[in-house]
Amino acid sequence: MARRLTPRGKERREQLMEVATRLFAQKGYHRTSVADVCDTCGVGKGVFYWYFDSKEALFNAILAGALHDLRRTQQRAIEPSPDPIERVTAGIEASLDFLAANDDLFNLIDFAGTDAHFSPVVRHGIDVVVDDTTRHLKEAIAQGAIPDADPYFLAHGITTITLTFVRRFLHRGSAEGTVDAVAVGRAAVAFCLHGIGLAAED
Amino acid sequence: MARRLTPRGKERREQLMEVATRLFAQKGYHRTSVADVCDTCGVGKGVFYWYFDSKEALFNAILAGALHDLRRTQQRAIEPSPDPIERVTAGIEASLDFLAANDDLFNLIDFAGTDAHFSPVVRHGIDVVVDDTTRHLKEAIAQGAIPDADPYFLAHGITTITLTFVRRFLHRGSAEGTVDAVAVGRAAVAFCLHGIGLAAED
């Protein structure tokens, strides 16, 4: 691949990725065929293989993009603050917002994590996020802001809680239907802050 | 279905379920064919359909069994204690032990949660566990053992953390390889206890 694309070509590629993201999220990767994607776009199969080497390559492209966007969003939210705990909080909130707003991407990441072919990519993406968080926690521990504990474990706990609160409370699967996203976010953040040993202050 | 089975038949059925569990966990549900299962068992394809209506039915049977066993394990560990916090702790530890010991089942539950066809079953199974935990947390809140917060959210946080620490640290996916399971368990429990607002005591 690594084709040089005309502007029109770029649009096509993006269109295919968007449509595929939606279909993969709705029906699952294995239950979505290349033909489904092409038909939904209204293009022939040749087009698909012009832009992507394979169905798997398409999924990887989507996945990498999603993880990259997630991280960039977090970093943007984090950068300005000088206080490590505030940075962690901002990161959690940014993640919650991003995943709540991009539930298709969330579904794909979630699935990819369980599939032998794709989980390494997800694992790596999450590791990057966890490493970020770990740095902030180390700083907080050094400052004595939170008790001394393995910051890596704590960072995983935080990341995990974030993802799962999204999965459980902010997505269509939710039986409750109309949950207050803000309340969920607050609860997640509180759980995490307590989890890392910060005394409750709310 | 709902066939009356001879002892030999029961054995066969169990053999098929065990083999399928292993293969599904290794290669994934969609990448494992009925033929794979039959070949591994060394039986003809007809045998499979003598015992199960479909590949999907087999998976559901495995899934339901796994969720049922998980809950029973937790309940056994929980029952004796009068202190709600101790019960929650025992539940977390029992879950960690069970899932660490049955990593194939854990993989299946994990995948099932991301698949539109199976996620309702998983969701329900988890809800049952969460409801158990919620009860204990309510009691703890009533006793003033932990701060007043939505026990349902807390219970979800606990369940999630438990599952994910298993996923990340106790299974083959782990790059580290030789993690100290006991340390992981302690970390998970600590994070959860803090998360629900219990003051650190270690």
Add this chain to the structure above:
Amino acid sequence: MARRLTPRGKERREQLMEVATRLFAQKGYHRTSVADVCDTCGVGKGVFYWYFDSKEALFNAILAGALHDLRRTQQRAIEPSPDPIERVTAGIEASLDFLAANDDLFNLIDFAGTDAHFSPVVRHGIDVVVDDTTRHLKEAIAQGAIPDADPYFLAHGITTITLTFVRRFLHRGSAEGTVDAVAVGRAAVAFCLHGIGLAAED
């Protein structure tokens, strides 16, 4: 085959044939499995193959029986009369009655006629009936009761009309639902008698 059967064995065999007749008529020969027949009877598969060499053999047994009964019914109705035209009329009426009363058998005969494996049997069965009719018609022509025409053709016409009026007007397929069977019979007979050249007298 040609097994010697105990009284109980005979009952079993007949039960299997009756159940199979019903199922074949309802769902069609190819869409009915041996397992369907056995399950409906509540017996194991071994029983089936104890009484019949194969599914095909079972069908042939049913078919032969049906054709035999049809002919015997006609002959009984025909015998007493000295007038050939009356005998033909009686034959038509007896056939109509028999087929109307045994619509399962009618369906099987009908299907068998279109299936390469079974049509020779049906053809032969119908030839026997047609030959009977041909004899009566020859006699009628010799007596000058009806115009001189190829009696074999006429006999075929009569047989055919009879079968089709049954198919169209007396069976479940009929949209009309509540047709007067007697009127249908009269119409069929009238058409046939005219068809062979008898002047209308009604």
Add this chain to the structure above:
Amino acid sequence: MARRLTPRGKERREQLMEVATRLFAQKGYHRTSVADVCDTCGVGKGVFYWYFDSKEALFNAILAGALHDLRRTQQRAIEPSPDPIERVTAGIEASLDFLAANDDLFNLIDFAGTDAHFSPVVRHGIDVVVDDTTRHLKEAIAQGAIPDADPYFLAHGITTITLTFVRRFLHRGSAEGTVDAVAVGRAAVAFCLHGIGLAAED
């Protein structure tokens, strides 16, 4: 389905239908596999499902085409004549010619009539033909050309006789082999005309 086809595609589709028609007629619908059709055409299995949704859909397409062609043939033969009896006669003759010339189609229609899945289509096709005939007979009765009788029954009789004379005398199933098609046609027409009450004039 409802694909837009290139000229080449149209050819392929027709080729598949022709080959399938031949095979269905020879071996029967249920005994002909999709693989048989593809192999005979020398194409891969995917091709079949590019043009048809299923084996059943293919059969329905063939069936509908056959019934449509039959009717069009009859109408063309009938149109010119002002005399209702002549029109009926022309219709019978046209049907005989058409079915004699397209014995594969005749076989399929015949089978379809006995199969629960397809018989409604056949029934409807025949009803259309019968309705045509009924109109002519009504006119003939009004003119006093034939005795007053239920024209609907008469029309069924005619249609039936026509079909069966074809089945019995003009097709390969026939033991006689070399029958004079013209004589058969005359006999069929004569039987029908007498059947509706027209005095013999030959």
Add this chain to the structure above:
DNA sequence: TATGAATGAGTATTCATTCAT
């Protein structure tokens, strides 16, 4: 770039038949 057509290995499932008990 794009399309419709073609490929063919692969999938779940069925079913007539056989067999050990």
Add this chain to the structure above:
DNA sequence: TATGAATGAATACTCATTCAT
């Protein structure tokens, strides 16, 4: 006689991928 279990070839259908135009 009867049963449940087993066989395995056959079946309809799918789908990622390739290719001629």
